[in-house]
Amino acid sequence: MGETTAVVFDLGGVLAHPPKGPMAPPKDFFGPAGDAGGTDQADDHPWHRLERGDLTLEEALTLLFEDMGVPMPSSGAPLPPGMMPPGMPSPDVPPPGMPPPVQPQGAPGPGPFGLPLPPPFKLEPAFVSLAEDLSAAGLKLALCANLVRELEPLWWDLYPWPDLFTIIVRSYELGARKPDPLPYATVLERLGTTPAETVFVDDSARNLATAGTLGMVTVLADGPAAADRIRELSGLSAPSRPATEPAVTASPKTDDDHQGAAEKVLANLRTLARRLPERSAEIESARAIPRDIIEDLRDTGIFRALYPASLGGPGLSDPQLVEAIEILAAGDASVAWCAAIGLDAALSAQSWPDEQVREVFPSPDLITAAVLPPLGKGVRVADGFELTGRWSFASGIGHADRVLCGFLADGATPVWRIAVVNPGDVRIHDTWNTTGLRGTGSHDIEIRELLVPERHTWPFLGTGTDRADGFSLPADRVNAKMAGLPLGIGTAALQAAIRILSGKKDMMTRQPAAAHPGVRANVARAESLIEASRAYVHRSLQPGGRRGDAALARQFAHRSCREAVQLLYDTVGSAAVYSERTPLDRHLRDLTTACQHAAVGQRILEGVGELRLGGDPMSPFI
Incomplete structure (x- = not known):
């Protein structure tokens, strides 16, 4: 890392906060606006087109009204009462409990069609003060923000920005918005600095991903600690505190602290999982997980689950990690699968020092798509590798912040290495048309001659790095999480079958199905298979176990729970085939697909058998 000579700030969410609630005009007014990685210029979402300058605000609203079937008013005329699009207040009638809208100083009156402009942004004192200190210390400062031209009055008059930031890069002037590389390249060019001496500050992990790929030092603006981090990188001392304000001294986390953090993650997951079944049909049909669910999942803390405490890990034990995936799988198997794959960034902490992990993964909540088998080829070049390859089963590639790719590095003895690349550097082949787990979007990906720094x-x-905290991720621990998937699917299927059978009557006798001895026996048999699997999995994760114990239990759980779900499907009978009436069809298909994964296949039995007979199987899953 070079000496810091420049700091680039985002605006909204860093230096100033946009308005919230029903008076806020931005993204949600036009519908969910998740950044869908990769080729951002191909994104036709109205908000993104506004930020790129492709549309005026009036043109975007016109398109919105047309989509809603709302009659368009003449320019400058307010909409009739009751015809205001959802989320925007009437110009004349404020929402309940809200004061009338106040125009920001210097604002050009009402917006298009008489819509009021929302309240202005509010400055974030901690980061504004930091920017002033950096400027006083002689560092170059720049603003680089995704902005809408017509809404600039909401923030421009809050502060004399040009006095502090000699360079302001606006997305609508470039025709490109972060995370497209153009804004980053433009700000570096105008600053006249190298990436290594430039710190990039943003509140979006996706935006930081591009900055990190270009070699810039990245800081996620997620609280006061981020400002302290920027001061440290820039060689500034911490701000002085008033005499009445006690200094805060960080103390090591205790076991109780970790337990509390872990339980909070599990509680967050339970809350989210309750909402998933109603979205499962949507997830399966789209072959992707909606952006709002991804962000809610990120907020639970699950993606930092495997990190050590020094990198923000909440300290989930192996049994708790299995429970976390089981909770999600009972709600939706595709969401659970992507959660399990998406937390693999922590693998880097075995081999890299914490500082290097933070450079490449500036937030512990970044999401990975991981294709670890060494199907790529890395040709040694100066300071790195030229990577080429094609990989299958890139689960979650549509929402990933980073991609982990396995490859063989050339040399006298090829070495299996993992590369971290930006999703924008991979080509996605739409191949995921499958029996189950359709919502994971596990398409093929391809990379051609990409230069990856070593x-x-x-x-x-x-x-590894011989970490002082003893952190390590052996194969049994990394793959243990996958055992939660069949347990969650099996439990959900059992509950669904009991619900259906409790109200079902035999077609011929018209007697309650629940009164039939065979039905009762099958339900009990299915429950015993699921509960035996759960007991076996959790026993295999207790301290003092042997190598291979967790792998064997994981394989058993997948096969036994699949048998249980098949039994329940058959017991419910013809009603089970209606995918819109019962989730049993999807549960069976999801679990059938999951059973094909290498971590739970026949070779697990062969490998553990070899191990027990004195061998040493070469398997990343044992």
Whole structure:
């Protein structure tokens, strides 16, 4: 890392906060606006087109009204009462409990069609003060923000920005918005600095991903600690505190602290999981997880689950991690699968020091798509590798912040390494048309002659960094989470079958199905298979176990729970085939697909058998 000579700030969410609630005009007014990685210029969402300057605000509203079937008023005329689009207040009638809208100083009156402009942004004192200190210390400062031209009055008059930031890069002037590389390249060019000496500050992990790929030092603006981090990188001392304000001294987390953090993650997941079944049909049909669910999942803390405490890990034990995936799988199997794959960034902490992990993964909540088998080829070049390859089963590639790719590094003895790349550097082949787990979007991906710095790779079977905290992720621990999937699916299927059978009558006798001895026996048999699997999995994760115990239990759980779901499907009978009436069809298909994963296949039995008979199986799953 070079000496810091420049700091680039985002605006909204960093230096100033946009208005919230029903008076806020932005993204949700036009519908969910998740950044869908990769080729941002191909995104036709109205808000993104506004930020790129492709549309005026009036044109965007016109399109919105047309989509809603709302009659368009003449320019400058307010909409009739009751015809205001959802989320926007009437110009004349404020929402309940809200004061009348106040125009920001210097604002050009009402917006298009008489819509009021919302309240102005509010400054974030901690980061504004930091920027002033950086400027006083002689560092170059720049603003680089995704902005809408017509809404600039909401923030421009809050502060004399040009006095502090000599360079302001606006997305609508470039015709490109973050995370497209153009705004980053433009700000570096105008600053006249190298990426290594430039700190990029943003509240979006996706935006930071591009900055990190270009070699800039990144800081996620997620609280006061971020401002302290920027001061440290820039060589500034911490701000002085009033005499009445006690200094805060960080103390090591205790076991109770970790337990509390872990339980909070599990509680968050339970809350989210309750909402998933009603979205399952949508998820399966789209072959992707909606952006709002991804962000809610990120907020639970699950993606930091495997990190050590020094990198923000909440301290989930192996049994708790299995429970976390089981909770999600009972709600929706595709969401659970993507959660399990999406937390693999922590693998880097085995081989990299914490500082390097933070550079490549500036937030512990970044999401990975991981294709670890060494199907790529890395040709050694100066300071890194030229990577080429094609990988299958890139689960979650549509929402990933980073992609982990396995490859063989050339040399006298090829070495299996893992590369971390930006989703925008991979080509996605739409191949995921499958029996089950359709919502995971596990398409093929391809990379051609991509230059990857060696510091963005690590040896998959390396010896690690000999961490003082003893952190390690052996194969049994990394893959243990997958056991939660069949347990969750099995439990959900059992509950659904009991619900259906409790109200079902035999077609011929018209007797309650629940009165039939065979039905009763099958329900009990299914429950015993699921509960035996759960007991076996959790026993295999207790301290003092042998290598292979968790792998064997994981394989057993998948096969036994699939048998249980098949039994329940058959017991429910013809009603089970109606996918819109019962989830049993989807549960069976999801679990059938999950059973094809290498971590739970026949080779697990062969490998553990070899191990028990004195061998040493070469398997990343045991």
